[in-house]
Amino acid sequence: xxxxxxxxxxxxxxxxxxxxxxxxxxxxxxxxxxxxxxxxxxxxxxxxxxxxxxxxxxxxxxxxxxxxxxxxxxxxxxxxxxxxxxxxxxxxxxxxxxxxxxxxxxxxxxxxxxxxxxxxxxxxxxxxxxxxxxxxxxxxxxxxxxxxxxxxxxxxxxxxxxxxxxxxxxxxxxxxxxxxxxxxxxxxxxxxxxxxxxxxxxxxxxxx
Numbered sequence: 001x002x003x004x005x006x007x008x009x010x011x012x013x014x015x016x017x018x019x020x021x022x023x024x025x026x027x028x029x030x031x032x033x034x035x036x037x038x039x040x041x042x043x044x045x046x047x048x049x050x051x052x053x054x055x056x057x058x059x060x061x062x063x064x065x066x067x068x069x070x071x072x073x074x075x076x077x078x079x080x081x082x083x084x085x086x087x088x089x090x091x092x093x094x095x096x097x098x099x100x101x102x103x104x105x106x107x108x109x110x111x112x113x114x115x116x117x118x119x120x121x122x123x124x125x126x127x128x129x130x131x132x133x134x135x136x137x138x139x140x141x142x143x144x145x146x147x148x149x150x151x152x153x154x155x156x157x158x159x160x161x162x163x164x165x166x167x168x169x170x171x172x173x174x175x176x177x178x179x180x181x182x183x184x185x186x187x188x189x190x191x192x193x194x195x196x197x198x199x200x201x202x203x204x205x206x207x208x
Contacts, residue, residue: 021142021175026098026120033078033101042080049191050165050199054136055084057163057187057203061132062088069131070094072155074124075138079106079116086111096124121148129157136165139175146178153182153206161186162204167197176200182207 032038041047062069068091073081076095079102085093095106096119106116117124121142133152142148149162156162162183166172168190183204192198 020171021140021145022170023143024141029098030101033099033105039078039102039105042077046193046195046197047080049193050201051081051084051136053189053191053201054081054134054163054165055087057201058085058090058132059088061161061203062090065131067091070128070157072126072128072130072133072152074121074133074135074152075141076102076106076116076134076136077138078102079109079111079114081134081136082106082109082111082114092128092130094126094128094130096120121151126155128155129160130155131157131160132163133160134163136163137167139164139179140166140172144178145175146182149179149206150182156206162206163201164204165199165201167199172200176202179204 058069058071068089070092071085071090071094073079073093073095076097079095082093082095090113093111093114094117095103095114096117097103098118098120100118103116103118106114133156139145139148152162164179166175184207185202185204187203189201190198191201
């Protein structure tokens with residue numbers, strides 16, 4: 001469903017500066033991924049830097065765990081992190097996204113111990129608890145990022161960690177401030193590509 005001009009202006013002038021997310025519908029995501037070449041951007045070389053830092057954080061966290069970690073990839077797109085994360089053995093990797101097309105692509109990767117589900121931030125449910133919850137270029141599409149984080153704390157195992165990568169543009173600073181209300185940052189890394197685009201990545205834990 002397309003936004004009206006008034007809705008777009010309200011988002012740009014009022015909600016976005018407050019750190020509210022740029023919400024895209026399931027239909028929009030499906031149309032993006034289903035279009036010819038619609039998944040090419042996730043494989044672009046400029047993405048490799050922040051993907052690799054996320055994989056490095058997973059490796060760091062796994063080193064202090066008695067068993068391989070379980071990972072939840074929230075808003076995963078076609079699951080391009082699964083092969084990178086699998087270089088550090090994980091016990092289980094669960095990914096979800098709006099798009100069935102993206103989930104089919106994720107399953108086709110054939111990475112062992114993975115599962116791809118169609119769901120949204122609001123509809124995802126699981127009885128499982130995960131050692132690591134990842135938001136890679138996804139939480140910027142949550143209406144209220146801090147409320148989304150709080151919802152996903154319930155899927156964290158005791159002592160579990162949150163990993164977030166977010167493109168540095170627009171209202172990203174305001175979104176980080178909103179998330180600082182509910183989570184503490186243990187480490188932060190910034191990656192800048194030669195073309196000038198940059199990403200901020202954080203390792204976070206729920207506030208007590």
